[in-house]
Amino acid sequence: MNNRYLTPLALLSLAWLSACTPTRVGDQVALNSPATWQHASNAKATDAVDLKTWWQGFNDPLLNELIDKALAANHDLKIATARVREANAMVTVAEAALYPSLDFSLSGGREKRIDRIVGVPSGQGIKLITPTADAVSGGLAARWEIDLFGGRHLEAEAAASQAEGSKEGLHAAQVGLLAQVATNYMELRGVQQRTGILQSNIALQRERLRTLQVFAKAGLANEADLARQQTLLQGTEATLPQLTNVGQKLVHRLAVLLGEPPESLEKRLVAAGPLPKQEPAMPKLLPADLLAQRPDLRLAQTEVSAAAASLGSARADLYPKLVLSVSGGVGALAVGGFPSLADSVYALGSGFSAPIFNAGRIRAHITVADARLDQVAANYEKIFLLALEDVENAFVAHRSATDSFGQLTEAEASAENAYRLLDALYQRGARDYLAVLDAQRSKLAASDERAKAETAVSVATVSLYRAFGGGWTVDSSVSAIENASAR
Template structure:
């Protein structure tokens, strides 16, 4: 048996080598029929912002969130969200799924070699047997080979593989979009919680001071110095402050629940923002930019990857019009007895090339090509729309930034003036120069100015966060470096 095994191996090895060489020759000569990809021109103005400026030393897309958000509590809150948020976890799992699908599609580019062993038993009745007696025949076989391996002469398999790879890149970009969006949402929710807590503290402090004023007015009324009208006016300011305090208390709880949903875990008390967070600043962002920075946004990258996948699918649809050649080959042994399966003379082999050429398919291939071309055109429009939406977000953020700076300065000056007016009005009332109505008006003006300053400060902070996100920021550079070996391209290899 060893001698025959060597003889059989030397006999079939040249055939397999020749078959493999022929397959590699076919594969090396195949070409994709997909259209040559060209990035569509951006349908937006070239300039972002009012005036051109030199490119920043560090592009915003490479400015990590830890460098932009400098408050330690906010950084820890964002880190908690990146660890526990379910939307981000789903986005990461979608990448694993896309990589798996790419692996399945890539497997079609090479033959799948397998081993098969089996037994075939058959009983022949006597009237059909040459001996006139019923008998049972058995056949044993063991083979090694591949089945229905397609020679990709016209790039159908290659185009499908390319489309699947682009989908992997698309899901990676989608994960980055989710990552960046989560960072900005957590920052916005944390800042909103800080502003509402400051509003609540202001309302509670106003309620206390107005309550003291009401008690003093009631005492003056008992002594006949103030009228009942003064008492009722003082009471209106107290109830207004009480209503605001209750409203902001509910809003703080709603803000906290919204933030904890983003975090995926309860917010530790140590990370709770204080009223001082309303004056929190961030790293500076450039003012004048070109629209090319929009190409660094992951949602724009995702739209382009989807477009490239659709472009590759056209190649597969075109290849369907041409012949498809598939090969089935096997080598092994067969015998009527199990003991003779590897005996002398038991060697078998088969080679089955097949050619399939579509002739009358009732327009199926043409319709598939039409669908692929329509999908490509849809992806072009989606890519252009993503750039237009990105341009609007950045342009709006840049245009509002300077306006909010001026508004905040005006609100601060208004608050200072209202505070001075309230002090003077109170002094004039105590000296009998003005009536109590002027004091109440001054108190209301000061309260409204303080609330307005908090709202404007929050709007300025949210504008900075939104602009940072719109420019593609929020992806930690350290994270990107750590995952460089785990990119879709690395997984593809």
């Protein structure tokens, strides 16, 4: 067929392609989402909760400062941001295949040929020496593979989906980071509160031992009483290094999350501080809302889209390919002292290829891509179920911690009341001093349990917001990417 007919045919084929891509594969996965939560918190949910800055609901300035530093310097976020930049660049690489390529070439050189002609009657070869020649040539060459069946477009779609997935990976890293910082901070405050209670308990145990020693001298206590109290004191004192160790590890973990050396926060956080007295309100989200809010689910969806596009691209290899090419240039040749000779050339061509036999390679690639799509679709369903489990478990943990905290708060109040009553009786001489010390020890034990439950409530609240996927926004993520690119 004449070349002048191939170009209109290619343009007509391209127009047909824009209207239909026969190899495209659907990327929708049906998910069975429940209508409501089974173990929703008793706390009243509200639509006014700002999920992207949920930690500010604790109203703790130091926690806010730590999270701001983590968002600015955490290394996991830096790695995730670099992956976003890498994936965006790969989209450009994939999309470049949709357009013609244009190359420029330039070459030149000098040559002198010596040819020997043999077989002449005299039996001697004849040397032919050509004059020295200078040659220069240059030109442009263009090539364009017409995407008749959408294979290149689908490859670009797969790369774009992977780039979106890298952004969701950044969001997921941010959600996890915020939860880790808040959790470690709450646990640190809880440990510090328990350490203060333990130190008071140790002082009380020492006072009780001193009192028993005085009683023993007066014949009111025996050696067994002293031994039991000594054992109780030593066991209580042995708990203090353990709590100190836990607190130091939490400080070190916070420093690493903030992108700093482990010891950098010790001076800042060594002073004991209270747990936040205020908690964020419960967000009003339905199970189906997780699909748009949780980054891991959004990431799984992009994997399905990328796999579907890759399958369509693999199927497109079964169909013919059409390539258009055009080239043109000029050349100059100068021989000896003669004037140079210049000439211009051009070529316009087209190529058409179709697979006939490839030992099953194309079909195998299609099978691989189809199996990959099945894997990521099943993984999407699995992650959705895990997300539902995550939220339900967070609700259960929050309700359990809240109930325990309420009961232990009442128990602490009862122990405090019992101590005050016994102390009043002791002041009137109606009870002995040891009974007062025992009541005070019971109160401290109740306070310790209450502190653990209070910490559990705060940690459960953080876990609930992490399960909901709170702590990221599209705008903030894009801004972070642009700032990283500028550096």
